[in-house]
Amino acid sequence: MILPVLGLLTGLILGTLLPVSMPLEYAKYLSVALLASLDSVFGGLRAGAEGKFDNLVFITGFFTNALLAAGLVYIGERIGIDLYYVALLAFGLRLFQNLAILRRHFLKR
Amino acid sequence: MLKQGQLSITLVCVILGIMLAVQFRTTQDIRSTLPYQRAEELTQRLMQVEKERTALTEQLQTLRQASGDATMEAIRMGAGLVPLKGAGVIITVDDTKPAAPPGKNPNLFLIKDEDILKIFNELRAAGAEAIAINNQRIIASSEVRTAGPYLSVNNMNLAAPFEIKVIGNPATLETALKMRGGVIETLQFWGIQIAVKQTSAVEIPAFKGTFRFRYAQPVQDGGK
Numbered sequence: 408m409i410l411p412v413l414g415l416l417t418g419l420i421l422g423t424l425l426p427v428s429m430p431l432e433y434a435k436y437l438s439v440a441l442l443a444s445l446d447s448v449f450g451g452l453r454a455g456a457e458g459k460f461d462n463l464v465f466i467t468g469f470f471t472n473a474l475l476a477a478g479l480v481y482i483g484e485r486i487g488i489d490l491y492y493v494a495l496l497a498f499g500l501r502l503f504q505n506l507a508i509l510r511r512h513f514l515k516r
Numbered sequence: 517m518l519k520q521g522q523l524s525i526t527l528v529c530v531i532l533g534i535m536l537a538v539q540f541r542t543t544q545d546i547r548s549t550l551p552y553q554r555a556e557e558l559t560q561r562l563m564q565v566e567k568e569r570t571a572l573t574e575q576l577q578t579l580r581q582a583s584g585d586a587t588m589e590a591i592r593m594g595a596g597l598v599p600l601k602g603a604g605v606i607i608t609v610d611d612t613k614p615a616a617p618p619g620k621n622p623n624l625f626l627i628k629d630e631d632i633l634k635i636f637n638e639l640r641a642a643g644a645e646a647i648a649i650n651n652q653r654i655i656a657s658s659e660v661r662t663a664g665p666y667l668s669v670n671n672m673n674l675a676a677p678f679e680i681k682v683i684g685n686p687a688t689l690e691t692a693l694k695m696r697g698g699v700i701e702t703l704q705f706w707g708i709q710i711a712v713k714q715t716s717a718v719e720i721p722a723f724k725g726t727f728r729f730r731y732a733q734p735v736q737d738g739g740k
Contacts, residue, residue: 410522410523410525410526411522411525411526411529412529413526414525414526414527414528414529414530414533415529415530415532415533416533417530417533418529418530418531418532418533418534418535418536418537419533419534419536419537420533420537421530421533421534421537422533422534422535422536422537422538422540422541423537423541425534425537425538431542431545431546434539434542434543434546437535437538437539437542438539440535441532441535441536441539444528444531444532444535445532447528448525448528448529448532451521451524451525451528452525454521455521455525460521462521462524465521465524465525465528466524466528469528469531
């Protein structure tokens with residue numbers, strides 16, 4: 408359990424030190440992609456808790472979720488519908504579901 | 517329990533951490549750019565800056581009138597540095613309607629600098645004590661020059677219709693302009709509408725420019 412947390416901390420430190428700055432117009436896409444990645448991480452944790460973890464599924468899921476979320480927001484901007492909120496809602500919902508399942512698993516031990 | 521997939525989860529968490537940090541930084545940057553500051557903060561700043569500006573202009577005024585004895589005041593009035601009020605006329609000069617008849621050169625029917633200068637000349641001959649056009653005070657060194665569709669006065673571009681404010685004897689001024697064969701008749705031939713209104717209280721602003729004498733020097737001869 409501590410290994411992923413360590414990974415998160417490393418990532419945070421790396422991100423602060425890196426002089427990477429996102430052009431402000433793309434900040435929206437990054438935020439949605441962030442939520443999607445968060446959701447897939449929790450999905451992976453849940454799969455790990457249930458014993459059904461598949462490496463390939465997890466990795467591909469991570470990247471495709473992030474890309475799909477950003478792509479959805481971009482297309483939404485183009486066609487005039489604010490799909491930003493749709494992506495937010497969907498991933499937020501899944502996040503809470505996964506969290507609930509994880510919590511139940513930890514408590515059952 | 518979480519034996520399988522620790523490595524990939526860790527890897528993904530690293531990437532997640534990086535994304536989080538970048539996003540934090542970007543949002544910080546967004547918050548600090550001017551458009552996102554709250555409107556109240558901006559209006560506060562605006563009011564403060566405006567207050568400073570009025571304080572500075574007041575300071576400028578008091579400095580200008582610092583040496584305030586009678587002869588100095590008279591000199592400043594003569595130089596056009598004092599806003600004045602009194603009886604006079606307000607002249608409106610417009611060239612916009614009717615439009616020039618087709619087939620003729622439209623430039624002939626626009627107000628030109630010479631027309632305005634003729635009006636000024638007539639006014640001065642009739643005893644005008646202060647003249648302003650579109651709130652630009654006319655002093656001895658003011659130029660009135662055609663610049664494309666505008667008139668350049670005191671280095672400011674003015675557009676028609678022109679409102680000329682004059683302080684002087686209202687009846688004399690109006691009669692001077694409306695003489696037979698005078699300025700108004702000549703200009704009306706070209707379709708320029710001139711309206712003269714006598715008024716008992718007209719306010720004329722001061723000349724707001726600066727004086728610079730690079731070539732002229734005062735003559736020191738001890739007499740006048």
